[in-house]
Amino acid sequence: MSGFKTFAVVGAGDIGRFILEELVRHIPDETVTSVVALTRSSVGYEDLKAQGIVFKTIDYSDPAGLLASLQGIDVVISAISGGGLLAQISLADAAKAAGIKHFVLFEYGNPTIGKTEGIFGLKNRVREHLLALDLPYSQFFTGAFADWFFDGRPEWAFDLPNGKAVVRGSGNAPISWTSSPDIARYIVYILTHLSPAEQKNTRFAMEGDRKTINQVLEEYQTRTGKKLDITYESKEFLEKQVEEHPDDFENGVIRRLFLEWENGQGQTGTPEEVNKYWPEFRPAKVVDVILRL
Template sequence: MSSYKSFAVVGAGTLGLPIVNALAAQNVSVVLLSRPGASVKTVPATVKVITVDFTDVAAVAAVLKEHKVDVVLSTITTTTAAAQTSLVEAAKLAAVKLFAPSEYGMPTEGQAEGFLGAKNQIAADLKAAGIASTRFFVGNFTEFIPWLVGYADHGKIRIVGKGEVRVSFTSIGDIAGYVAYVLTTLPASELENRIFRIEGDRASLNDLGLLFTTSVEHVDEITGDDGFLKTLLLGLVDTGAGSTGWDEATKTEGLGSQAAGSANALWPGHQWKTIKDVHNL
């Protein structure tokens, strides 16, 4: 069993709330930190919801101290990942033992630019602050495939690049369950300053045409709502960075403990959801 008994989850969005529910099911102490003005969230009765300004270091630290928090899990969105700086400062003031920054996507180790670089910088900030970190690389949310490739809009798979490289996809439920399981079962020595590379399914973007039984169109950019973000993500995926085994330094797939899905085995007996499972294909 893990020595960590008290958890604080920052943010209750797409992944935050499922993680809260999964942790609560492990019978540990959980507090949810929510921004002022955020919509009311339905959480298990054992979870206390606390409204606090994430940029107010003293206020966040006070909450963490009051609830004797061992582990902070940040789930704030990709586009605001750099805002975690104040959370790191608060965690240091509160003597938090472990911090899981808002990764939950493509590998960021070795990245220096853009939102991936911003995430990697937070890991560096944690190290500088003397706080142990746990990073979860999950690839792409399986549920978001129709949004990413435009299937939800026009029934086709529209991608940037060749679409030939294999991509990691993991469902939100699997991510939340995995995070809660390892944080509450593994000893601290196996969690501190570790990277967990998980993967629910693996497919190229071209493969999605067969899975969704539709055509694949290759374009230079995605237009419309979130077009810039989709173009950016698809471009990264086409380099190989969409795999949880991606090694930015060598631009290759990692091996052994660095391979995509290498950390799946730490959740023994779990049946990972495939793309077909999630989308009822």
């Protein structure tokens, strides 16, 4: 066991909610003793509070307040919103001052080591700051969130209930897919079972399934009997949009991500590397996740 018992999750939306709920499940067996959610507003979240999660309001521009909020915490898990990635720098500074033992970076996607552009570059910049602080950290590379990409969010352009899909790129690049509940399970397992030395500055690759987008859509059509109207954006179009509009969300983030995949960077690791720290991990397959949405 790791010896880490007290956890603070920064952010309680999207993946943060899943991590909080998974941590709380381990309180009865005393693997985890306390769970704190650090958010910019603690209004709402009544269902999480009812589970015993303590909410604390934080302001990233208030170093003293951040320091106070982290007292008695072993591990900080960043689930900060994508637009606030650089706020992790002030959070890491406070964590170092508070004597935090371990810091989980906001990664949850493609590997970012050595990246300099876009959201990937921001993530790598934060990692380099933790290295400079000598604050032990871990990175969890999850691949694409199977439940997010296919739940009808307009930015991803997969409107499966209405029989439409826009594939950005050829759709033939292999991609790692993992669902939000499985991501949370793997993260909490690692944090509570591996030693601090095993976790220190380590990259953990997970994967629920490995399929191209075309394979996912083909299997979906076969299993549901629904015919999809599928259109494609060329790689050349993606490159042009990212180059001309690097700072907007649709192109600088969304299309850049699809371009990364098209260039063969959509996998979290080799088949031997993924899930290797938890051999008994049984994550859901991508189309099974879609059919449960």
